[in-house]
Amino acid sequence: MGVVKAVCTSDRRGIQKTDVTSAQFQVGFGIVGDAHGGNWHRQVSLLSYEKVEAFNEKGADVGAGAFGENLVVEGFDFRNLPVGTVFRCNDVVLEMTQIGKECHTHCQIYQKMGECIMPTQGVFAEVRHGGSIRVGDEMVIVPEMKDPRMTAAVVTLSDKGAKGEREDKSGPLIKQMLEDAGYRVIEKVLIPDELERIKIELMRLADGRQANLIITTGGTGFSPRDCTPEATMAVATRNAPGIAEAIRAFSMTITDRAMLSREVSVIRNQTLIVNLPGSPKAVSESLGFVLPSLKHGLDILTGADAECARS
Incomplete structure (x- = not known):
């Protein structure tokens, strides 16, 4: 008291x-x-x-x-x-x-x-x-009275979107998909492709807001301004490469250009951070593929479940 x-x-x-x-x-x-x-x-x-x-x-x-x-x-x-x-x-x-x-x-x-x-x-x-x-x-x-749902945050990386020159369609799509899967989306932000700014936002959402899951969209290609993977790796405390690898493997069954995507997946303390491509179509395909498995990983990460192996 x-x-x-x-x-x-x-x-x-x-x-x-x-x-x-x-x-x-x-x-x-x-x-x-x-x-x-x-x-x-x-x-x-x-x-x-x-x-x-x-x-x-x-x-x-x-x-x-x-x-x-x-x-x-x-x-x-x-x-x-x-x-x-x-x-x-x-x-x-x-x-x-x-x-x-x-x-x-x-x-x-x-x-x-x-x-x-x-x-x-x-x-x-x-x-x-x-x-x-x-x-x-x-x-x-x-x-x-504490809400038992997993919490999530969505970060859209786009120079044009941050300037108001392009509508963010991927961020709202991710938010809807997460909510449909039972997550409570606590924040959705749109920022430019700037390395330090991305790092600050990821740390704030992971440490200050303690989001269980952060999904980013955009900034994963070959353009000199595409720095989302570098920012994500910079704030990681542990690597979790399997998720990004699974996304690329699945996407390769749809288009061979998936090999050009550089998204990563990492852990920062008790937050899982997953990069997705920028287009709504790729977001829908990629997140739809890995979303069912993320909940179990988050249960392990947060201590809600202690066993990964199947009997």
């Missing part, structure tokens, strides 16, 4: 938040009146009271809301809880959606201390049920 120590909001982004003692939480938005509210996965930010106190003991001397956090809660080490954890406080139900975030600009706290705890210790949540929270309220974890 945790206890709410501060409820903080701000009327614009990029500034410290102010402890307002109580606030109203709205489904599909976040905290009413807070600048970070919206239809996205980072509606509410949470930070451990103990982490703030430990940071202050180093000489930071900061108050509630200084890191841009909405809720400061005593009793939880948020950083060590898995994404998908569900909290209840009064009528409010929050589902944790991301751990940490990339720090684009160093704040005053960083300038003073040389570090900031929000990028590493802060977590984010969506509001699943609305209501009010005030300082002193108790917060509990509700394990039976």
